[in-house]
Amino acid sequence: MKKMMFSFVLMLATLPAGAQQVNAPASVPAQKIRQVVVKRDRSKDAEREAATKAFIGQQFTDLEMADADGNMHKLSEYVGNGRWLFVDMWASWCGPCRGEMPNVVAAYEKFHDKGFDIVGLSLDNKKEPWLKAVEDLKMPWTQLSDLKGWQSIVTEVYKVWSIPDNLLIDPQGKIVARGLRGEGLHAKLAEIFGK
Numbered sequence: 001m002k003k004m005m006f007s008f009v010l011m012l013a014t015l016p017a018g019a020q021q022v023n024a025p026a027s028v029p030a031q032k033i034r035q036v037v038v039k040r041d042r043s044k045d046a047e048r049e050a051a052t053k054a055f056i057g058q059q060f061t062d063l064e065m066a067d068a069d070g071n072m073h074k075l076s077e078y079v080g081n082g083r084w085l086f087v088d089m090w091a092s093w094c095g096p097c098r099g100e101m102p103n104v105v106a107a108y109e110k111f112h113d114k115g116f117d118i119v120g121l122s123l124d125n126k127k128e129p130w131l132k133a134v135e136d137l138k139m140p141w142t143q144l145s146d147l148k149g150w151q152s153i154v155t156e157v158y159k160v161w162s163i164p165d166n167l168l169i170d171p172q173g174k175i176v177a178r179g180l181r182g183e184g185l186h187a188k189l190a191e192i193f194g195k
Contacts (some may be wrong), residue, residue: 033164034135036080047065053178055158055159055167055175055178056175056176056177056178057174057175057176058063058174058175059099059173059174059175060075060076060079060087060167060173060174060175061077061157061158062074062076062167063153063154064153065121065144065145065146065152065153065154066144066145066146066147067143067144068127068130068131068134068143073142075087075119078117078119078142078173079169079173080172080173081105081171082115082157082171083115083116083117083171084115084116084117084168084169084170084171084189084192085106085117085118085119085168085169086107086116086117086118086119086122086166086167086168086169086180086185087118087166087167087168087169088104088118088119088120088121088166089121089123089154089160089163089164089165089166090120090121090122090123090163090164091122091124091130091149091163092122092124092129092130092133093124093129094123094161094163095162096164097164098133098137098164100164100170100181100182101137101139102137102171103181103182103186104118104139104185105137105138105139106186107185107186107189108140108141110186110189111189111193114193114194115171115193116189116193117138118141118142119141119142119143119144120134120139120141120142120143120144121144121145121152121154122143122144122145122147123145123148123149123150123152123154123155123160123163124145124147124149125147125148125149126147127147129147130145130147130174131145164181165178165179165183166178166179166180168180168188
């Protein structure tokens with residue numbers, strides 16, 4: 001029941017303005033849906049988009065999170081060194097994140113030897129599903145998480161309101177792009193590294 005309600009509410013939350021009305025499955029009480037849907041305030045979408053895009057052209061902001069063994073790492077450990085860094089903000093429970101991951105893996109395989117690295121910053125709450133997803137999705141790059149979900153340091157520092165989200169940081173530490181997905185990611189990397 002919870003899963004069905006969550007799926008329906010997620011579908012409602014991602015509908016564009018003016019989209020056709022969608023009816024809830026009969027097994028989902030209307031009161032429950034109203035309680036959850038009310039939390040999605042689209043009036044702030046433009047403000048949020050402006051805040052996230054404000055990072056483009058700025059130097060990255062450092063933060064610290066733990067790896068799978070509990071060892072703390074700063075983002076600055078991975079920035080620079082003559083390489084481009086893709087900071088991938090995701091979670092094991094996020095369907096769109098999991099759906100995008102084969103594209104990210106393909107980009108890593110194609111451009112890693114040319115100077116492209118990835119650091120995953122997970123918004124998971126639990127260690128086991130996080131690590132299982134890393135294994136299942138075959139992500140060979142560094143993974144960090146503070147296991148605080150939406151209260152993660154990354155959501156505060158980089159104004160993350162939805163995932164998947166990402167930053168592309170140049171070798172000098174400047175954020176040059178955000179929210180690259182699908183062909184957009186491959187096109188940007190081909191522009192940087194060549195085909």
